[in-house]
Amino acid sequence: MKYYILLLLCFGFTVLKADTSLADVYFGLTYNGEGYLYPFPEQCTRLLDEFADYASNFTKCSIKHARPIRLCERCIDQYVEFDAKYQELLTTVVNGTSCRTIFISHDRLDAVLDYHDNILSVWNKGNCKTCFDWSSTTPQLLNSTNRFNKMFNDTLGCISDNLNQYGNNSEEVCQKCMQTYIQLDEYYKSLSVDAIGVDSICMDIVDSMNTTRSIWSKSLNCCQLRKTPELIFLCCTGIISLLPILFYLGVRFCGPIRDLPKVLRQSRFKQSILQSVDGRIN
Template sequence: MFKQTALSFNDLVARRIMFQGLLWLLRLSYFHVIAFENERLGEEPWDLDGPCQPYIQRFGDTAANMVRCAASFSSPPKVCTTCVSEFIAFKQSEYELHRLTNVSSLDNTSCSQVIFSNYLVSYISELSIVVSRRIWDQSRCDSCVNISWKLEENATMYAFTKNVYNFEDRLLRWRHCVMNYSLDGSLLDMNYSTICENCLPLFNSLFHFYWDVYVTPGIDFCLDVETTMNDTMNVWHNVWGCADDRGHHRERDWTFVIFSVVILTTLTFLFYLGSYVRSERANRTLVQYSRLGAPGGVRSRILSSSALADEFVEQQGSSSVQGTSNVLTASTAEDRS
């Protein structure tokens, strides 16, 4: 056990020395590039936008740092929690380019106009769109970090949200528990049942906190937290084969399902029973009306509007016939006289 720890410590020291050497090489190459750029600017008096190049180079450095950080922490995505300083420096450099009106090119055009409007394509604008919208915004970084922008004073500050702190605290506690129970053997050969048994409460605490925030309307996590939680669940369930407290939730779910089925069955039975009772009452009413006799006499004429109409038509007909016969009799008498 101690031998393996010593070897790993030596490996860490060797890696640190190697990284320091690479860092020195990067610094030397950076100074060589700057010297070359300064020499090139001095030897090319025909460069129309030569006075603007140092500011463009400064923006290029901040953009390179941001892209390098995003690429280094892309799997899993950790841009929102790791590359905040690089993103602020990138936006600060972009802001300074937009306000670069006191420096002009050889034709007296301000550098801000040269950079953003003088040519068909502005690569700086395209880079800004890629970094700001496609990387930062699509990662929902505003859900995890609050940035207090003070670009004019170059004094921008930032702070992570309370939910991120609480999530990281529970995550670190769970990881610390896993490390404590995995020091006795290799992670590839050990039995994970010990970790599953002893670290289950911490895992449940982490998951329940994440889930409560996740289902709350108007509150969201950034992509960093979501991917971290998904990877943690993947390791816990699929790699280590650990269980959780879903058995208790399944019992509550079955209780809810059974209760819902009973309620729906009762309501359906009461609905059909009420419909049957109403139909029986309607049939009894129809039978009672069918057993009544037809109305007669004066009441029949009062109740039957059709009978009144027929009687009125007969009276009109008889009176018209009698009038016609009287007219014919009178005309015949006159002819005879």
């Protein structure tokens, strides 16, 4: 029986050799985990190729926009395509065979799931979802995001225009753009309150605000304009706080010393006791 099976196998391989090599046959077959050799469904393979392309596109986009951080707004299309293709890979079934069971959670390496989770981690770490309105079929930037972007661009535009006009005279630039910067800063603070903390704001917005503050305080040194009023306020506060101490010290050491008569006052309780004792004696 063994020799018969061996002869059949040799005959089969001889026939296949006319059209293809044994190596081609071997790589065209895949172990499905249940003891059978079969080629992957063509649709599942195509979905895997498309998923790999979309994952690559998002990864490239996120790296290109890592500094300054514009990952959320610039890579939204790549992320949507990547996520949609992953969901399609999870749900597609071909002739009773699920593409998910072939490529996901099938071995210890689990490369497909790991790459998906890594990309999702980058997206969630940046709180990118909070930049957009997801109620429609395609995500749109929120009105708050658009408003912040406009105020941010106006602030940087003001700084740039005045630098070109006044050169190194940063004090003049600070004076001209003070109101624009304060409005941007106040609006950003209101977003922090609405989002219950800075950690919940879209990272594109956080990075834009941090960049503006760095330019304002470090590059232009505009915070120096506020030091003089603050110094005057602190000095006045300190002097007012010292006045009561100076007053009591002056009274203690500079006022006239007078001998005050010692007055002994009896309490009503003591007087009542003395009166009752006198009444019994009499």
